[in-house]
Amino acid sequence: MNAALLVLGLCPAIAMTDTVIHSVWISAGLLLVSVLSTLARRILRAVPTGDRGPADGPGLIAALCVSSVLTAGFEAGLLAVSPEASTSIGIYAPLIAVNVLAVGEPLPSGATPARSVVGAVGRGLGLGAALILIALVRETLGAGTITLFPVGAFKGTIVISALVDEPVRALGLAGGALLCLGYLAGVLQAIGGARQRAGAGGEKP
Amino acid sequence: MSGAQTSPALHPQSAPHLRVGMSTRRMTWLAVASLVPALGFGLALFGIPGLVVVGVSIGSALLAELATTLPFRRFTLADGSALLTGLIVGLLLPAGAPVYVPAAASAFGILVIKQSFGGLGRNWMNPAMGGVLFATVSWPGPASWSIPPLGGAAGPAAPPLEALRSAVSAAGPHGATPLAALDKAGYAFSSLDASAIDWINAHLLAPVGLAFNHGALDVLVGHVPGAIGASAPLLVLGAAYLLRRRVIRWQLPVIYLASFAVLSLAAGGLASGGGWLAGGPGFHLLSGNIVLAAFYAASDPVTSPLTRTGRWVLGISLGALTFLMRYFGSWGDGAAAAIVLGNCLTPLLDQWTSHRPGAAPKGAA
């Protein structure tokens, strides 16, 4: 896994988790592009697609091309569906292309196309859930609101009166995002570690 | 002769069997004790609201530490560090701050900065300074609500530093000393100060041809709205006791203040329009939290460099950072942010300045 790609993936994670709705859109984009690009790479198997591992330069570029094309398609679609969302997401949409690589299939996997797609769906959902969780915490505490889709009479913003006047603005800033990200990662590590220990313990006779 | 004597109850232990008298626990409690004069003065000035702020910050710190140690069956309050953090947070905040400000500052400092990284000795940032920074960033307004001190001038209670800043932003560079500028902007100091300064000017300084500005005594003693622990003389008194007991080393605080003073004197005037050598270092050393930051946060052994060279370099850097933030930045005080930035420099300084041991001795067996 290329370290540079991972760091690039942080950018939308920090910028787009300031409101819940933004992270929902970004997660949707990630999921869509991830699934479609996995499918595309499987279909275009003749093209070197970076499945030979992170050191495979040409393959990486090819994979980037695929996901860029798909991201452009997603952006166009978003513009059509919800222009306000498109403007507020703005520059961060193209970063989906790189993020997809960051969380994409790491190694040449011998899995069938179907399994790859399922894996992409899983990873996309997982990343999306993480982004939405961080956004929930950040927006609730950092701005005192929760922004969702307007549905019928609901304008789309839940206002938490206790917090909205003097929210914890530090969480709304980039540093606060890193803080939430760090703690979420810590929690996931702890759960993963506990699960591993439980698994290892269970295997012993 | 032997045999009939009872054998003493012996407890075998490992060498060495004697230890130096000063222990970590004692160091922390001495630091707490040394802050009592400044705390007492602050509480006398700001009364119940001040007590509430300090009480909440200490309580929040203790609770936060308990919450992260009791579930692991450890009890660490006896080492006094949580209390010290809570106390410093309380002293850094103004008495008018709403309750959630000190509570969140202390809790953040203990939970995030100290305990999340492993507890005492493992924090790479000063918990009190980081917590206060968190609070001032999150609630810029409420975290700087100050009330007039007992016996001070009534009316809008802005700390002198803030008032100076708004005067500068309203009227542009003033070109005079800070106290003169405040006077011109109509900032009111206490009547006690006025009469004392007038007396001193008339009887002691007129023959020499000098004169103190009004407000000099108030600022010197700390009788101004603002942070609760603002009395520089009392803080220095407490710190002198710590220095004497060798709880803290003198290099970092003194070099920090000295470099800030030098920079402030030399180049501070550039910001206020007075040109070189007109920066008003006296006023700036006594305003804001720089004295508290220098003696109680910069000197914290956990976040200080290990080598003497490192401490000198960090002291100069802290002074420079505080200077830049005060005069040229949009931060009010700059001390807390400078400390936090300096903490980030410490590991680098350690690496750069530590000597190279491990060179194999000649003729090694």
Add this chain to the structure above:
Amino acid sequence: MMYPTKLPKGGVDPPSVITVPPGSTILNAPLPPRALIPLLQHAGSPARCLVKPGDPVTEGMLIGRAEGARSAHVHSSIPGVVTHVGPCTLPSGETCDAVTIELGGSFQTSGKPAVRRPWEGMSRRDLLERIRSAGVVGLGGESQPTHLKLAPEGRAVSLLAANGLDCEPSISVDAALLRQRPSEIVEGLRICQVVLSPGRTVLAIGDQSEDLAAAFEGLIANAGMKADVRVLPSRYPGGHEQLVASAIAGRPPSPDPSVVVINVATLHAVFEAVVLEKPLIERVISVSGFPLARPQNLKVRLGVRIGDLLEECGGSATDTRKVLVGGPMRGLSVDSLDLPVTKSTCGILALGAAEARTAKELPCIRCGACIEACPWDLVPTRLFKLVRMGDTDAAFREGLGRCTECGCCSYACPSRIPLSSILGRGKHANGREGHG
């Protein structure tokens, strides 16, 4: 010429109240009714036992023969009968065989005037043989067999230093001997000088013995010797071999095979071995500590019971919580007072309840006190963390091999972290000895 030299770096000052004043006369301890003589009182392999229960022994008789490349003879310190030969546990935790002798019969040499044997003109080999047959080992605590120390294989000796600084803060054996047996020490030094033919000879004395410097210069001049007298700071651990050598040579402390450092108590034993042909059966130790009414420097027979000596010095069983063989910095804490005084015992220290209290270990606060205290220029706060993490290789790269476990870092640590124990553990992990 004498130059008071500053300890280049580090060192600590434990309370001096536990030290026996070196001016107080060395007293003869009463004869023990029973002597427990271990066959391993030196660094190396144990001596082979030559007696069995029931055998009569005389004072100074050989009861253990040196066996192995690194070993020394063991002699009986009292006349009498062997009652028991069996294993005993030394304060260090090692076990070896020991001979128990009940006092009886007449004394061969004690109480009779000492007879000087001429030694000038003896060959090196004969001198070394006399030293070897007397079972002389280093009496400064290291207990290296002296005949081996004085015979460096084919290497030239650049410096022979007589170490008159005591190894621990509570011990004043060397200082007392310097004051009360100066001519014997000078003669012992002369013997070593003849054996080694060093490039340079120095008698190093501590600053509490500074007033003796002139007298020693006189003795050295009268003996026709070429040797300097140097006054060195006696701040702990100034008596360590490496620090004495480094202070004299003016370079950082490190193990140097061309330097031979001999303790003055050992020089006294060398004198007795060569000139009086007397085997090593007694030595001077410091018995001190807060719970003792009469702390003293005592000349004791090897094998005497520690508990008897504590009683002799007015020790109270109720006040004593810890008894150390050695000093407060590197001494070994014992759990039984039936242990004997051996050639490697420099002192016995009794500590009361206040000193024996163990403090809870707190986390390291990076105060740097250990760095300031370390005389070997190490960074204990970093090394102990590496050892605790298991990364001893990195620790060795940063100088762990130079650590001599002097205990200065642990003494200075306000968080009561047992730094020197941890570093020692790291040094000896996997059987590595490291440098020094």
